[in-house]
Amino acid sequence: MIRRVIPFVAIAALLLAACAPAGPSAASPTAAPTGAGTATTAPTAAAEQPKPGGELTYIVTAEPPTFDAHQSTTFATLMPVSPQYSLLYKLDPADNVSKIVPDVADGMPTISADKLTWTVKLKSNVKFHDGATLTADDVVATYEKLRNPPQGVTSPRKATLAAVESITAKDATTVEFKLKFPSGSFQAAIASPWNYLYKASRLKEDPTWYAKNVEGTGPFVFVEYVKGSHWAAKKNPNYFVPGKPYLDSLKAFFISDVNRQTTAIQSKQALIEFRGFTPQQRDQLVRALGNEITVQESPWVCTNYIAFNTKKAPFDNVKVRQALNLAIDRWGGGEALSKQTIVKDVGGLMRPKGPFAMPDADLEKIPGYYRDAAKGQDEAKKLLTEAGFSASNPLTFTFLNRNVTTPYEPLALFTIDQWNKTGLIKATHLAKETAAYLADLRNANFDVGLDFNCDYFDEPDLQLAKMYSASGLGKGLNFSHYDDPDLDKMIEAQGHETDAAKRKQLVNDIERYVIGEKAWMVPVVWWYRVIPYNTRVKGYVIGSNHYTSMDMSSIWLAGQ
Amino acid sequence: MGRYLIGRLLLMIPTLLGVAILTFILMRVVPGDVVTLRYSQSGSVPQEVIDRERKQLGLDKPLQDQFVDFMGQVVRLDFGKSLWTDRPVTEEIGSRLGITLELAILAAIISTALAIPLGVIAAVKQDTWVDYAVRVFSIGGLAFPSFWLGILMILALVVWFRWAPPLQFVPLWEDPVANLAQLIWPALAVGYRYSAVATRMTRSSVLEVLREDYVRTARAKGVGETLVVVRHALRNSLLPVITVISLEFAFLFGGLVVTEQVFNVNGLGKLLVDAVAHRDYPLVQAIVLIFSSVFVLVNFVVDIFYGVLDPRIRYS
Amino acid sequence: MSSQAAVASVHDSEELARRRFLDDQGWPRARRAVRDFIRQRPLGTFGAAVIIVMAIAAIFADLIAPYGPYEGVFTGLPEAPSLAHPLGTDPFGRDVLSRLIYGSRTALLVGFTSSLVGSTLGLALGIVSAYFGGKVDEIVQRLMDILISFPLIVLAIAIVAVLEPGTEKVIVAITIPVIPRVARVTRASGLAVVRMPYVEAARSVGVRAPRIMAQHIAPNVFAPYLILMTAFLGQAILLEATLSYLGLGVVEPDPAWGNMLRGQGMAFLDQAPWLAIAPGVAISLAVFGFNLFGDSLRDALDPRLRTA
Numbered sequence A: 001m002i003r004r005v006i007p008f009v010a011i012a013a014l015l016l017a018a019c020a021p022a023g024p025s026a027a028s029p030t031a032a033p034t035g036a037g038t039a040t041t042a043p044t045a046a047a048e049q050p051k052p053g054g055e056l057t058y059i060v061t062a063e064p065p066t067f068d069a070h071q072s073t074t075f076a077t078l079m080p081v082s083p084q085y086s087l088l089y090k091l092d093p094a095d096n097v098s099k100i101v102p103d104v105a106d107g108m109p110t111i112s113a114d115k116l117t118w119t120v121k122l123k124s125n126v127k128f129h130d131g132a133t134l135t136a137d138d139v140v141a142t143y144e145k146l147r148n149p150p151q152g153v154t155s156p157r158k159a160t161l162a163a164v165e166s167i168t169a170k171d172a173t174t175v176e177f178k179l180k181f182p183s184g185s186f187q188a189a190i191a192s193p194w195n196y197l198y199k200a201s202r203l204k205e206d207p208t209w210y211a212k213n214v215e216g217t218g219p220f221v222f223v224e225y226v227k228g229s230h231w232a233a234k235k236n237p238n239y240f241v242p243g244k245p246y247l248d249s250l251k252a253f254f255i256s257d258v259n260r261q262t263t264a265i266q267s268k269q270a271l272i273e274f275r276g277f278t279p280q281q282r283d284q285l286v287r288a289l290g291n292e293i294t295v296q297e298s299p300w301v302c303t304n305y306i307a308f309n310t311k312k313a314p315f316d317n318v319k320v321r322q323a324l325n326l327a328i329d330r331w332g333g334g335e336a337l338s339k340q341t342i343v344k345d346v347g348g349l350m351r352p353k354g355p356f357a358m359p360d361a362d363l364e365k366i367p368g369y370y371r372d373a374a375k376g377q378d379e380a381k382k383l384l385t386e387a388g389f390s391a392s393n394p395l396t397f398t399f400l401n402r403n404v405t406t407p408y409e410p411l412a413l414f415t416i417d418q419w420n421k422t423g424l425i426k427a428t429h430l431a432k433e434t435a436a437y438l439a440d441l442r443n444a445n446f447d448v449g450l451d452f453n454c455d456y457f458d459e460p461d462l463q464l465a466k467m468y469s470a471s472g473l474g475k476g477l478n479f480s481h482y483d484d485p486d487l488d489k490m491i492e493a494q495g496h497e498t499d500a501a502k503r504k505q506l507v508n509d510i511e512r513y514v515i516g517e518k519a520w521m522v523p524v525v526w527w528y529r530v531i532p533y534n535t536r537v538k539g540y541v542i543g544s545n546h547y548t549s550m551d552m553s554s555i556w557l558a559g560q
Numbered sequence B: 001m002g003r004y005l006i007g008r009l010l011l012m013i014p015t016l017l018g019v020a021i022l023t024f025i026l027m028r029v030v031p032g033d034v035v036t037l038r039y040s041q042s043g044s045v046p047q048e049v050i051d052r053e054r055k056q057l058g059l060d061k062p063l064q065d066q067f068v069d070f071m072g073q074v075v076r077l078d079f080g081k082s083l084w085t086d087r088p089v090t091e092e093i094g095s096r097l098g099i100t101l102e103l104a105i106l107a108a109i110i111s112t113a114l115a116i117p118l119g120v121i122a123a124v125k126q127d128t129w130v131d132y133a134v135r136v137f138s139i140g141g142l143a144f145p146s147f148w149l150g151i152l153m154i155l156a157l158v159v160w161f162r163w164a165p166p167l168q169f170v171p172l173w174e175d176p177v178a179n180l181a182q183l184i185w186p187a188l189a190v191g192y193r194y195s196a197v198a199t200r201m202t203r204s205s206v207l208e209v210l211r212e213d214y215v216r217t218a219r220a221k222g223v224g225e226t227l228v229v230v231r232h233a234l235r236n237s238l239l240p241v242i243t244v245i246s247l248e249f250a251f252l253f254g255g256l257v258v259t260e261q262v263f264n265v266n267g268l269g270k271l272l273v274d275a276v277a278h279r280d281y282p283l284v285q286a287i288v289l290i291f292s293s294v295f296v297l298v299n300f301v302v303d304i305f306y307g308v309l310d311p312r313i314r315y316s
Numbered sequence C: 001m002s003s004q005a006a007v008a009s010v011h012d013s014e015e016l017a018r019r020r021f022l023d024d025q026g027w028p029r030a031r032r033a034v035r036d037f038i039r040q041r042p043l044g045t046f047g048a049a050v051i052i053v054m055a056i057a058a059i060f061a062d063l064i065a066p067y068g069p070y071e072g073v074f075t076g077l078p079e080a081p082s083l084a085h086p087l088g089t090d091p092f093g094r095d096v097l098s099r100l101i102y103g104s105r106t107a108l109l110v111g112f113t114s115s116l117v118g119s120t121l122g123l124a125l126g127i128v129s130a131y132f133g134g135k136v137d138e139i140v141q142r143l144m145d146i147l148i149s150f151p152l153i154v155l156a157i158a159i160v161a162v163l164e165p166g167t168e169k170v171i172v173a174i175t176i177p178v179i180p181r182v183a184r185v186t187r188a189s190g191l192a193v194v195r196m197p198y199v200e201a202a203r204s205v206g207v208r209a210p211r212i213m214a215q216h217i218a219p220n221v222f223a224p225y226l227i228l229m230t231a232f233l234g235q236a237i238l239l240e241a242t243l244s245y246l247g248l249g250v251v252e253p254d255p256a257w258g259n260m261l262r263g264q265g266m267a268f269l270d271q272a273p274w275l276a277i278a279p280g281v282a283i284s285l286a287v288f289g290f291n292l293f294g295d296s297l298r299d300a301l302d303p304r305l306r307t308a
Helices: A001-018 A076-086 A136-147 A200-205 A260-266 A279-292 A318-326 A330-337 A375-386 A408-421 A434-442 A484-495 A500-518 B002-029 B036-037 B047-056 B063-076 B089-124 B129-143 B146-161 B174-212 B213-221 B224-264 B268-278 B282-311 C003-023 C026-042 C042-059 C096-132 C134-147 C154-161 C165-193 C198-206 C211-247 C259-260 C274-301
Strands: A053-058 A089-091 A100-101 A117-121 A162-169 A174-179 A220-226 A231-236 A249-254 A293-308 A395-401 A427-430 A447-454 A521-534
Touching: A001 A117, A053 A076, A053 A260, A053 B063, A076 A220, A076 A231, A076 B146, A089 A318, A089 B047, A089 B224, A089 C154, A100 A427, A136 A162, A136 A174, A136 A200, A136 A293, A220 A249, A260 A521, A260 B146, A260 B224, A279 A293, A293 A318, A293 A408, A318 A375, A318 A434, A318 A500, A330 A408, A395 A434, A408 A434, A408 A447, A408 A521, A408 B063, A408 B282, A427 A434, A434 A447, A434 B036, A434 B213, A484 A500, A500 A521, A521 C211, B002 B063, B002 B282, B002 C134, B036 B268, B047 B089, B089 B129, B089 B174, B089 B224, B089 B268, B089 B282, B129 B174, B129 C026, B129 C042, B129 C274, B146 B174, B146 B224, B146 C211, B146 C274, B213 B224, B224 B268, B224 B282, B268 B282, B268 C154, C003 C274, C026 C042, C042 C096, C096 C134, C096 C165, C096 C211, C096 C259, C096 C274, C211 C259, C211 C274, C259 C274
Parallel strands: A053 A249, A395 A427, A395 A447
Antiparallel strands: A089 A100, A117 A174, A162 A174, A220 A231, A231 A249, A293 A447, A293 A521
16 A cells, blocks of 8 residues: 555655746745836936947737727827827927927927917928828828818817817928917827828828828838737838937837736847836846846826716715725825835826926825825714714725726725725725726716726826716716816816916816815826836836837947 | 538538527627727727717617628628728738647647557556556646646746747748747647546546457467557557547637737637627627637547448448 | 255355345445545545545635635735745735635635536436437537537636626636536437437336436436536636636635736746745646546446456
């Protein structure tokens, strides 16, 4: 009996040993990752001179559903396709946050005294990849398509050009925009990364041509797109900026599996991924590749909101909403969550550390943002008791979420934990598949839900667009489904204010109103972008978002 | 024989039709649609934009009308265009079918190459530690979660050899080394898994045959054991083994979905998961039909095989 | 020996045999069967041991687990294994060992329910199909073919998307593919039995269909049914893990092994490998156990494969 058992025990032992994973980590598990690596918000402007040549291999984590950025709302279009196109204005790649510089335009626009006429001059040496010269007609046709799309064409960002009354080509290199009202966001609108410049004649023939075809004036020329695999482009020898682009060619690999993305960079199959990695991915790469990895980190113009279905009791009661808002310890939570997922900073309705952000001292006065977490919990309990809830009769509801790990799951678990800690709430997690989750949000088929928003710019018109009344301009955007005409007026007012300081004041007032007074929808924690990339990649500045500066014209490769 | 074949062939049609209808029902019953998904990524897309697109794609029509349209397409064998990319479904599926097929065949080869020798050895050395080792090893294929195995595999390659399988697919005839360098790993993972059933089938089949009278006679005549096994036992025990391997191939096809995700193989499985997540009805229909057709076809082939070999079945 | 004495000695040995047979009933016989099983089939015994450990963990989780499955101090990072937490904690500060123990409850619940319900329904369909033959058989076969050839992923996503996610929906999603697979096998076995003369006899005498199916056919297909059920129990646990990997399984914060692998588990593979090893080993061991036990059960029940 014993004799028969021994070999089989040996096999079992071998198997168990084989089950241990590969890698040095198996021998000595560390309690916490070292998090080492150069974490800078902007690389020191090195005295290094850009070297021409080389191929940039990068990862894009989803495939482009369309090549026409006018119709797209996903980075999956911008990342592979932007290198082939140019914009009127763009974010300065050396800053990538708020500094706008001309792209195809020749200098900043001339603005009339009444701020209603914007004149833009164009460079005269801009050529499409087939040799044709870009003229004012092309710009006019492009922007007409954006603000007034023809039948059968969609323009999701039509509203960003709502201030425009007319666009005319004064001559071959001059475009004139006439506005209905002075708009604080117009400069950002014509620097939008989505507004690729197209050829007028193509648009006239077939306005949907650009959805499946690529032909631009950008620094790179399209080579091939193998669906599901990669996108390749090569240097445009006739680019209108002499000396650029530095790179010879680009190759974007489409990889959706998170672990495969990390191993691709770890094995140097790809040099960089432009959207953002989790802290764990960063730590893994830093541990494996040491100083062959550079890390850039920055706050992100993306956040999650808690949406309350105000059409359903008791979420129509401001006390209940306010209680749910107060119970969350944002400062402690942000700190802890930032170690395991892509969130970090605490902010109001505008990106923390951005141009419209409220200083922390002011933020801490808003309900839900107290530094003293216990105070928040106490006030929450008080409001809940006033609303009629108790330990034996807790506020019970489901928290609708997306079944995505980063950062939705940890955020939801954290928030639910905070709510249940009060003892007067019983919240359960309901994570649905994205399509089903979106349907529920839109159809007001939920109790409380985790909403999200991402933009390319710190621009109140963009970030506050969701807050409009649900039956008005907020239709399809406002998932708390409330109507608030006072708020509508406040948002409109800031949109017409052109003095920067006054505008910031108005925006901060809106934040105090929406979060502190009405608790219509409240942000949890803002996202945080971490990009660990191969040190050979130079000329990339992380900026505040993952949509802009994707034309790769300033990027160059060191080493060989 | 001819009648038997035609009979079996005709039976495939109602099955595939049933699959198509089931897919239609499932996809329509599930909440969410492609338009909301497309515009959900960033920024604010007003409701009217979404409504307009929906109308364009015909998604706002009542279910009965959509079903009629669908049946019309089925009759014309028109697979339509992908709702997500607006390209013909046949174009989307195109090259990916070849990749998945190659992966499946590679996995089947590996599975067979593992199963038959291991099964025979285990049967011949029944109840010894060799037998136990083989059985434990083969059940491992069924026990380890395939995605877990896959991730660990790639991590092991990267950490120990600083090498990862190529990201880009190169057809076998263009560059067999690059092609295999990418596909051998997922093929191993899947092949190992599917060898489990085949190994045990081989083992029990060989065991059965080894007890037959003619084998006893051969042994009594003094024929060497190896010859007994190879010449007599193996040949006669292969029939059920081949059946199992062929049937498993059909299941293997469907099982490639998760493996393709993990190894980032640009195949039909990965496309299916994306298509379902996007609620891309025409694409889902087409891919599901392909999977089902493979399954039904393989069964058909096995049935013919049996009909040829066993006259009793033909005439029943 | 005289004929009388011969007859007497035969009677004696018959009496002896009768006594021995009567003594060897009930518990002593069961004990002997178990002892033989352990002695002859060490792999199967190992499998049974694993199952028993799992069952104990599942039933007595509240007593055995050092912490609750949801409690933890949220610090943001997982902790390495220590005396307080033998398998460390996950990023939410929850004890991995405790969640593993409670997870076995989910695993057994999901596995047992879906394989039991699925196999029984499959058994019923297979028997009905085999007994009635003809049109009924054709229709049931077509339906089973449709279900079997349908990719599991689409089915699972559809089920989970329509019904809201949760453990019960996972059970439904896993039960459905089991049914046609069991139906196929039991139909094949059932067909063999249906052709037997005694079934013909019963039918001609006028015994009603349900009685024939239950009394004659069912017992003869019971062995494959049992074996399939244990096999699918293991596969169900694996399937739950795969569905969780795709985000369609048991929802956080409920503890389930597949759940523990998804997302946070695999994300920390480099820095906190125990998060991924522990549930992975648990799943593999469970499936191993069920398969080894099922295999040995088949060997034990199928007389043709006995070594003795």
